[in-house]
Amino acid sequence: MGRYDLCNRSCGCQNKQQRTAAAPRKIYRWVKIDDMPITTEIELHQFLSSKDIPHYGTEVAAGGSANFCWRIKTPLGKRSIVKHAEPFVRIMPEIPLPIERMDYEHLALTTIPNIVSTNEHVLLPQIYNYFPEEHVICMSDGGSQNLKESYKSDVGIDIPILGQRIGFWLARLHKETSQPETLEFVKRTFDSEVAKSVFRYTYNGLxxxxKQHGHDPALGERINARFGTEDASDRVCLCHGDFWLPNIQIENQDPAIEVEEEEERKLRAPVLTVIDWENVRVGNGATDVGRFAADSWLVDRFHGDKGMFEAFLKAYLTEHPLKQRDKIRLVVHFAVHIIFYSRMRWTDEEGTTKLVRLGKAMLEAVDTEDLTILARGPLAQLFSESE
Structure with a gap:
């Protein structure tokens, strides 16, 4: 038996069977809580109450476009995250998105701690509750800001140290899940069609x-045909699938440790939490590296040049050197990212044109196999040593 509550036409209920016929007044009926959407704070409150989860205040958790996320206050004053998937993209409800993505996120957060070495500096959210029928995860809160926000606003953070720690952590995720026995396990466990579709998103838009910037679209077609999907030879390790700065939370600083004197202030290296595992898949780890490298290169270039990009990439390559084939895959993913996400208005129109031109030159170098161009670009350290 499910839990029930009163429902009226103004509650936002999207199930036609739950609605009464049109009437000039509100008409209430009993509906099963499990069948109701969870897209507003009122609906969230109803859901949490139906599951006997105490909550003392809620707020929308910023960031993310696919799901509905809230930060809730617990009875002890701590905060946790509630994440819910509807069968569509939150910011574009007309676009369907399979709700099974929550199953894979839950699977990742409960499986990875058992197959990958723990790290005191880079964590995963801790699962408190999972409700598969309602597609809801309740988990720990890694902090109120993500790494991209903190990079731009917090001058007291040691960015190179954080970049280094992220690089080492990601390398170990890829390296340890590429071991034969573990790889066979993750291949059986993480076979998500949603993740494969999300992987193709930027390539399909390339x-x-x-074309919008006056370049030959045929280059994009060739790159998409060659790199826009992963074949069996690419299924070499577990990949996060959406690894960039907004998906890393940074812990809140305890006000008690702040110092008054400016000369006593030191750069902090707070604990990081990697979130949003719904696109986890078995694939080529170079794509995770390429996405984060591109995003960190962009924030370095346009928000203070604090050294995130170089520290991250150096740490990753030190811990997990790449073969030439994987370096090329990394270059392509990097270039596709800066071209596609040039639309995020990192800079003015002229600067955006230069970004797209740079990404295009990198893709042309791959397309024509002229790697001398790559050795002079932002990813030069990939090719600085002979094979």
């Missing part, structure tokens, strides 16, 4: 961005 041609239109190139």
């Amino acid at each position: 041609t239109s961005v190139l």
